[in-house]
Amino acid sequence: xxxxxxxxxxxxxxxxxxxxxxxxxxxxxxxxxxxxxxxxxxxxxxxxxxxxxxxxxxxxxxxxxxxxxxxxxxxxxxxxxxxxxxxxxxxxxxxxxxxxxxxxxxxxxxxxxxxxxxxxxxxxxxxxxxxxxxxxxxxxxxxxxxxxxxxxxxxxxxxxxxxxxxxxxxxxxxxxxxxxxxxxxxxx
Numbered sequence: 001x002x003x004x005x006x007x008x009x010x011x012x013x014x015x016x017x018x019x020x021x022x023x024x025x026x027x028x029x030x031x032x033x034x035x036x037x038x039x040x041x042x043x044x045x046x047x048x049x050x051x052x053x054x055x056x057x058x059x060x061x062x063x064x065x066x067x068x069x070x071x072x073x074x075x076x077x078x079x080x081x082x083x084x085x086x087x088x089x090x091x092x093x094x095x096x097x098x099x100x101x102x103x104x105x106x107x108x109x110x111x112x113x114x115x116x117x118x119x120x121x122x123x124x125x126x127x128x129x130x131x132x133x134x135x136x137x138x139x140x141x142x143x144x145x146x147x148x149x150x151x152x153x154x155x156x157x158x159x160x161x162x163x164x165x166x167x168x169x170x171x172x173x174x175x176x177x178x179x180x181x182x183x184x185x186x187x188x
Contacts, residue, residue, distance in 0.1 A: 021068045023158065025077075025165040028084040034174040035091045043186040044132065045096035046089050049104040051082035060110040065161045066154050070112060078107050081126065084169050088177075094186070101137075101186060104129045108141065112164060114157040120150035122168035128176055130185035138185035144172045 053060065054076060061077050063070040072080040085103060089095035109125035125143035129136060148164045150157045176182050 021158075023065065023068055023070050023162040024073050025070055025080060026163060027073075028080065028087060028166050028169055030084075030088050030091055031170045031174050032091075034170075034177045035088055038088075038177040038183070039092045041183050041186060042188050043092070043094045044101040044188045045099035046094045046101045046103060046186060047097055047099040048082055048085045048089065048095075049102045049131075051078045051085070051104070052106040053078055060107045063110065063112050063165075065112060065114055065158045068154075068158050070162055070165065077110050078105075081105060081107060081169065084173060088173060101130065101132045104131070109143070112161045112168065114150050114161040116150060117152045118150060120148050120157065120161055120164065122146040122148070122164055122171075124168050124172045126172070128182070130182070138181055140179075140181060142172065142176050142179070144168070144175050146171050 055061065056076050058076070058078075061072070063077070074080055074083060082105070085105070086095060106127040107124075108127060109123055111123045112120065113123070114120040123143070123145050125141060127141050128138065130138040146164070146168050148160065148167070150160050
């Protein structure tokens with residue numbers, strides 16, 4: 001009985017500490033291993049077209065971290081993914097705003113789950129479309145899940161979930177870049 005009461009009080013305290021705060025996802029930083037591998041491809045000049053959904057009210061553009069919420073500094077997680085793609089393509093030396101090859105994306109699932117006692121998870125799914133001269137070279141859904149250490153206490157779990165978002169995006173983009181179908185689609 002004493003243990004149950006302590007757990008209840010701990011849960012109540014963590015909810016009070018987290019309140020209904022809004023947290024901002026940390027800035028994306030690339031996976032240089034994935035960039036270095038993809039850089040070897042004899043790729044065409046690539047631009048990033050539209051990344052959907054642009055509506056901030058869309059479900060994928062808001063993540064709930066228990067009693068708090070996670071938002072993107074750019075307004076939507078679709079814009080976050082777009083900025084990550086542009087950043088990576090620039091690092092690879094492939095980016096050109098007027099490129100003839102274009103990548104469009106639609107974010108389908110986007111979540112950080114910290115409801116577990118000691119493990120959190122991330123989930124991202126998006127459709128990636130690569131076109132060149134109006135010809136579709138790739139139209140494929142990619143999905144990735146990640147796991148990370150978390151905690152029952154919201155005061156620990158919420159900031160941990162917040163800091164894991166860039167890792168989820170890196171894992172997603174690493175999966176896209178390592179797909180032979182994607183590599184073939186961006187080749188000259």
